[in-house]
Amino acid sequence: MKDRFDVVVVGSGAGGGVIAGELAQRGRDVLLLECGPHLRAADFTRWESKAAHELFWPLRFAPLPNGELVTFLAGRCVGGTTTINTKVAFRAHERDVAKWHPASGLTSDGSEPFSVSDLEPYYDRVEQVLGVRERSDWEKSVYTAEAGFRALGAELEAIAAYQVGAESGLLQKPVLDLAVSFQSHHKEHADVLAKTIAKLGGKPVIAKSKYTFPTDTLKTQNDVLRFAATLEKGAVSAYLGAVPVFGNRDLAKAAASILGDEAMHWAILRNAVGEAPVPAAFVS
């Protein structure tokens, strides 16, 4: 082996592997160093504990300022973590890319603030190289699970929102009682969904530690009721999406029964703020 190179890249993962490849394609003499083994198709035996030993770095942990631990999982082989990752290829979200310019001054070629459209040609190229495609061949069970998670997420959000409403001090006694009773329905719905998801082998989503509700716009009782109505509408629409994909008839029946209850909440809330309780013959 030669002892002089234009560039030495350490690590063959998503970062190093791509840099080494791009430089080599541009005619640079590149040495790519990787401390893990170079494994080939025949080495992937579907034996999980063996793979964890051969392909992964030992689990590492780092403490957060609040005392919790973060776990670091990473590949230790040619390809690095890309060899062991899930192969999901999302593009960065516009709202995240929008933070880059204020944080670092990053601009596009025309000195405009850097935006997601500046990344598009690069994404196009990477996706072509990797063969990224939108999956339309998911198992039916994936749609069932997704619908269940979405519905449970809507329930948890509604529970948190009614709590905000109840603690706002803006609700008069009868309205407060109604809000608390609606919240208790959502708790029962969430409980049933979480148990069903667990029974089917899934890990139910849990409530977020913080929801971003538009609390600064809630100034009157009507504001709170309108806000609750929006969430009920969101929950109804989550169940409308779920019922047709639940192949299991008992599950579909339970989801339809919850949908009915939440549609009643929505109608009552609309009525309370002076809107037509049932605005159309069909809910969409």
Ligand SMILES: Cc1cc2nc3c(=O)[nH]c(=O)nc-3n(C[C@H](O)[C@H](O)[C@H](O)COP(=O)(O)OP(=O)(O)OC[C@H]3O[C@@H](n4cnc5c(N)ncnc54)[C@H](O)[C@@H]3O)c2cc1C
């Ligand atoms: C379980 C899991 C699932 C994931 N799923 C996805 C997904 O679906 N989609 C997605 O976009 N991202 C996913 N990621 C994240 C993504 O894979 C990583 O962000 C990405 O691979 C990191 O790239 P990297 O180059 O920084 O590091 P790595 O890819 O980890 O590469 C670092 C390489 O450097 C080597 N190395 C380290 N030290 C030395 C040294 N001193 N000498 C020589 N070599 C060294 C390591 O062995 C490793 O091969 C997932 C991550 C994990 C852990």
